[in-house]
Amino acid sequence: MEAETHGKTGVVNDEVINEVHPPVGVSSLDYKALYERSLADSDGFWSEQARSLLTWFSDFQNVQQGSFETGDIAWFTAGKLNACYNAVDRHIPARANQVAIIHEADEPGQSTKITYAELLAKVCRVANAMKEMGVRKGDFVTLYMPMVPEAAIAMLACARIGAPHSVVFAGFSADALRDRILNASCKFVMTADEGKRGGKTIPLKRIVDAACSGCPCVKTVFVFKNTCADVPFAATRDVWMSELLPNMRPYCPCEAMDSEDTLFILYTSGSTGQPKGLAHTTAGYLLHTALTTKHVFDLKEGDVYACVADVGWITGHSYIVYGPLINGTTSLMFESTPLYPDHGRYWDLVQTHKVNQFYTAPTAIRALMRFGPEITEKYDLSSLRVLGTVGEPINPEAWRWYNEHVGKGKCSIVDTWWQTETGGHLMTPLPGITPMKPGSCCFPFFGVEPVVLDPKDGHELTGNDVEGVLAMKRAWPSIARTVYGDHERYLSVYMNPYKGYYFTGDGCRRDKDGYYWITGRVDDVLNVSGHRIGTAEVESALVAHASVSEAAVVGFPEPVKGQGLCCYVTLTAKAVESGDLVAELRMQVRQHIGAFATPDVIVISPGLPKTRSGKIMRRILRKVAEGESDSLGDVSTLADPSVVEVLIAKVADVM
């Protein structure tokens, strides 16, 4: 398979921060010995972890089976357990009065707290309400929720009754929501009247109505009151949770789920076609998220842990809801943005709730860096011990800012590399153990065996100081088991490119000291502000416009977002180029996908660079968008080389 590294590169620095924060030795784990054991005696390692971290209704038989070649991976077969039981019930009575969830609302100063006992009662009422309305074990439920505790409560309620959830990030448009509801033939959707974010209102119920108008499969829409705004209500389909819940019993038994029963599906973008619903199963996912949360964030009794992602993404699933709650910690849910009402919001949050672990994305740090570090001085950040980053490579400059101004040089920075498909962290430093290098995700987690492959022939590049594509040589418990409804696609995207390996889609370098550096995607997936966007999805949104004949979308380096979207479009014969048309095309993408995928640059061009066989030369489009038109390479194989000059001039005009 052809793979060229073209993502944004974080590889600029080899310096080791030798001083491990907090000082080496503070953690009792011997990483090297435990890592070696996790590979040499994998069954022994994972079965011990599974029995000590999870509560089982009945024990499992085989620890692991299946292979990448056959795509039939299964962990802890024949075991019975329940995700919600592990996240909530088993902490009662010991943690009944401990806060499970802190909700920091969009408006500062409006936080609420829910104890584990309260969480159990709330989850049970929602679970009973769902059952009352006909939700049964095995039914898929789409959640389109704001960042309020009810989002986590709804997920846990689904898990409790064995109904896999399919959370759709509330920034997706009605069209995107409709596609996802249809893909899993969901009969049930759960939402709220409205959401709030950064002072803006998101009309969730109206978006759900628009989506459902094309979904005959939907029988019931559960609606939570959040802002209490007046919203349309379809009496034959919609139900108000506020009317159902008071009548529900605050206890509901947990379904005994098989280890390999689907816990949830979550859609993510790939290089081709529509987003894939990655399916995660119960036991392996819970174990891996529990174990990583515990060690990567160095959880201690009484900690307040804050991951400021949205539950609509895998980070929210694994590291706001399941991982922290299984560990019985206090998990904070943040409804707002880092800039609302001002750029001190994160630090206000840390000070107010005495946050010990703070987990965000490099794009947020870069956005805050622009304002200078002064505001971090105004807040007491002394509670912080571990600072995490996820979603994209962190540039060493942002890493240093985070370390110096937020961590005051005393915190561990954990640059966690993982994916929707991996369920949990695969490569990351461990606090108090790993000497950090700014910009490197350092080393594999326990039981994870990464390899760097030569993209040309797929052979393993052994030793240090090598660069290629990143793959995994053995399965880990939380690997996604399939693409919902399309197992062939699962095999062809992840398992077939390099036989015997799981292919990540990322480029990677292992430096002279064995540290891993992610160099970005090697496929046609872009990473804009830590959000995965498939170029094919944006292209299909653009060509759906009557004036567009062809579209090709590429990324270019953008200082805050990491990558920006550059869209080259050619028009149909009748269409007229205008500023209005460009605005319409932007709107078109927002409507098909969501505001987070809004194109940064739209270049209307007379043609696209193609080979004589008609293949679009994306390499050239990328170079032009990156402003590197002096290193285009050979363009002589193009059907019409003159088009390149026009594109260069056009891009220079709009950038």
Ligand code: 6R9
């Ligand atoms: C968790 C999440 C996955 C892609 C992944 C990679 C990029 C994530 C990273 C990182 C460098 C890190 N990525 N974490 N790149 N360093 N620490 O983000 O999942 O939305 O599926 O994206 O994000 O390119 O392949 P997802």
